[in-house]
Amino acid sequence: MKKFFALLLSAALALSLVVPSLAAGESGADSRLTQITQAVKTTLSLDTSGYDTFYGNLSEDAIAPQWDLNWSNAAGDRLSISADPDGRVLWLSRSDNVPGSTSPSLPKIGREEAEASAKAFLDRVLDGSVESARFDPEGYSAPTYSSRYRFSGTILLNGLPSPLSFSVSIDMDSGAVVQFNRDVLNGLYVGGVPSETAAVTADDAGAKLKDLFSLRLEYVLDTDSKEAVLRYLPDAIDEYYVDAQTGEVVNLTQLLQSFYEKGMNGATAGGDADAPESAPSDSLTEAEQAGSALLAGALEQEALDQKARAVEALGLDAYALSSCRYTVDPDWEEGDDGVQVMASLTYNREKDGNLWRRYVTLDAKTGELLSVRSTLPWSKDIERTVTAEKSQALAEAFLSDFCPDDFARTALYDQTNVSLLNDGEQIPNQYSFRYARQVNGYFFANDGISVSVDTSDGSVSAFSRNFQEDITFDSPDGIVGEDAALAAYQATFAPVLGYIQVPVALDQADASLREVLQQSGYPFCYRLTLGYALEAVGETVRGIDAKTGQPVYYQAGQDGKITYDDLEGHWVASSAQVLAEYGVGWLGGSLKPDSVITQKDMVVLLYSMAYRSPEDPEKLTEKQLDSYYETAYAQGWLTPAQRQDNAALTRIDLIRMLLNGGGYGSVAALEGIYRCDFTDAASIPAADLGYAALAQGLKLVQGDTAGRLNPAQTATRAEALTMIYNFMR
Structure with a gap:
């Protein structure tokens, strides 16, 4: 039976626990381990009765000391947690030795439930007096290549952004936390957390930072385009911030570089190895x-x-x-x-x-x-x-x-x-x-x-x-002026108040820590400074269109995410969107749900189901498509003799490919043992009756209003997605 953390739904019971320092006054490592273990178990409401082996390791690092706690049992279940000397949980990894399904499936819990579990866990492990979590929309990944949801984001200090980050992974079936890690203000930081009150206004800081921008006018190509257009592009600049107390503009990049020792000794080696000689052969094919x-x-x-x-x-x-x-x-x-x-x-x-x-x-x-x-x-x-x-x-x-x-x-x-x-x-x-x-x-x-x-x-x-x-x-006629373009670019950024990690000389650390840092080769340490930095408002801007003066954004859907612009009001919308979230479907921006599905479309769709790697069938080169078909042969979706890239598929073709790939092919091929309740069952060929019966039993398909399977009817892309959805549920 799966064991997992009891993540309480009540917000009152999900409050973080502040643990007093456990290192002080304890001389024995065993006593310290006992207290650390109890503190961690209390923080997480952790039931460890299912584990029969436990040990703890201590890293007495003067910069970032920590305890590593490890539980396991004979069944192969493992739990590992790292904590600092105050019992604060820094890292967690949990695995249960439970056999999983080899067939692709949809998660048993949705994203909202998984995110709630992550938030409840963070409420427990963060210091609620100063720390809170902000989830990054770009830091979310659905259980595609793995069986877990992953969330990441920033640890806020006094409600403001900081250089500290976190990540939490949630099991897609149980809702348990299976992975966690976070940054901490360890010995590399001096001076603590400054006040969150700023003396400089955001408008004043923003004006100073935006004055650092400059643009250049160049020709660029958009994706899949053969026409270069003129665009104002931002010049690369160093990283700057405005000190929220003094109003000073600080070049953080330059400051950091000033602390680094330059260069490295030694030569880089490596290179191409000699090509092996070919083995002799008496005859060649x-x-x-x-x-x-x-x-x-x-x-x-x-x-x-x-x-x-x-x-x-x-x-x-x-x-x-x-x-x-x-x-x-x-x-x-x-x-x-x-x-x-x-x-x-x-x-x-x-x-x-x-x-x-x-x-x-x-x-x-x-x-x-x-x-x-x-x-x-x-x-x-x-x-x-x-x-x-x-x-x-x-x-x-x-x-x-x-x-x-x-x-x-x-x-x-x-x-x-x-x-x-x-x-x-x-x-x-x-x-x-x-x-x-x-x-x-x-x-x-x-x-x-x-x-x-x-x-x-x-x-x-x-x-x-x-x-x-x-x-x-494109012709250079009719371009907007640089001042107008710069103003448009500046408007896509806003100043954000937060805690900024600033390098400082080692002499700002106390004597004992300074000695450790020097011996460890650190050229500087850090302090947190309250300051303003610019962040993009909304999507990231690529530049300014030289003809319209409008911002040009990175195109959505170019990173492998599936988006459809033609689902509104369609009966397949819900299923298609759920599958898209988990990487199953087609790229290209449009589903074309009522279009006939070709064999090529189905092969690419099944590939996305198996490997969560969607593609636009029309954008594949011949060589790429060949590789997809090689996978189709290996997975049993069809045989090389059956390849007809642009052939329209029937409903029974879809069922056959899906069940063959799911390992049901040999069973479905048995004749004389099946019956199904479709009203047109008598017209289903004997060779396909097993497929039809299994499809009905597995609830992959249902009959039309008259109860017919219509096996020879040409299928649509929407019907293919629906069968995939039912198969993965």
Whole structure:
């Protein structure tokens, strides 16, 4: 029998319990464990009588000490809880060794009931005098890939947002809490929780923060579009906040960086292993011969090495070739973009114990350079003499020589200086440059060339390029002014008062803690500051449409969530929406409930039921659809001989596919033992009577107003969803 926490429904009984410090005055670890265990059990109203083994571990960490409590029994049920020395629950994990159904099913409890269980639990484990929970709408996940609901959010302090977060997972059948964790203000924080009263108004703080915004006008592509439109995009800025007491604007990013020690010692290793030799064979099948033919015309390793070394800017004279790997694209056809066979060459260079690796990718048949990347050592002992100006000159000389036509279509878009050294020297191990395509005087950042230069020798350490030739560009006429666009963008944000985690020098910690932090390698500690930060109002904005001046939001439904815009008033609406919440259905934005369902539609629908991975059947490539059908064959939904992608399915086709996949196929195929109560049972073929009888018995289908199954009637997408819903209940 399942054991689970008794989560009380009464709000009065769900109040959090404040436990006095249990560490003080206790010398024996056993006594402390006894008190911690009792405190945790009291907080959670925990019945542990079903467990026969218990032990506790103590981590005497001066920064964040905690107890780990563990219960188990012979049946394989386990419960683990971590608590601090005051008995505050920090982490929980519970598992019961109860066999689950192998067939996909809908949860026995709904989201609202699960959320109520999570809230009741949080009321118990949070310090009600200062802490409360705010659930994040984006932090919710339904029991799709797992058998649990998951909720996450922010721990409010004095009713205000803080850097502390939590997550709670609820079993979809029992409503029990099966996973919990939370952040705490441990020894890394000094100064406690400040007053929640601000001296600065939200309007004043918001005006200061919004003045930091700036926009740039660029061409962008929307999803699945081939027309680039002009849009004002926000420039990246550091993270800022306004001190709620002084009104000072603080650059939190810069403050944090000032505490970090820069750089790391040592070289990064790793790389491509040599490709294994093929096993000898006396004869090859037709498929093997066809596969071998794909490599016809590929250059040998020595010739490819010569092609790579001929690109002088790569500096490969100082490198030794260590491996060459060929990669075949079996789906490539004449006229396709890309290449049929790529060759990846790995080069090594070692000097004074430091290792450089350069990975050069070529078209294996022509030797054309496709891309370059490198792993470079970080050691500060390496002499680096190539400045940013010299690096840019070398990069542009390489591009002018190697790909002059593409380079002529671009302009310098971004320069990134990475990997600063330990001693703060301003020359990193490489400088990186991005040259983006320009059209009508505006950047189109999707297309362009990236190149990096090794500052130890001036060689090209990275190179890649991408250009799309089938893109059209909207006219730049009629765009709104930058001031209007900036005002529209600013209006999508609002200042929010909350507690902000701010790094401070270690000398603000007391002497004993400061020593521990220093010995542990912490360069700073934290304090909480009351301040204002900007948060998006509603959905996150991508930018401002340059023609209308209106905000452009990230499109809903692009993250794998199922949404339908054509369900209002339809009889399938309730079932379709329940299934959609759990990842069962189709992407695309519309259900088209009364449309005929094709075999392809049903295969994609069944896949979403089995794996909670919905897709739009019309957006699948041929290769992707093939993989879905391979799954259909493996799951028993149909056989390869039955594949007819666009064939319209009948009602008995749906029943057959669903029951075959559910493991009922062999039973349904038995003849002479079934009867069903449909009024048209006599017209059901003998081979399908078992399927019809099982479908009726399992309540997958019911007859029409005249009690008929109508097995040969063409089915709709709504009917398919209804059968899935009934199957999973």
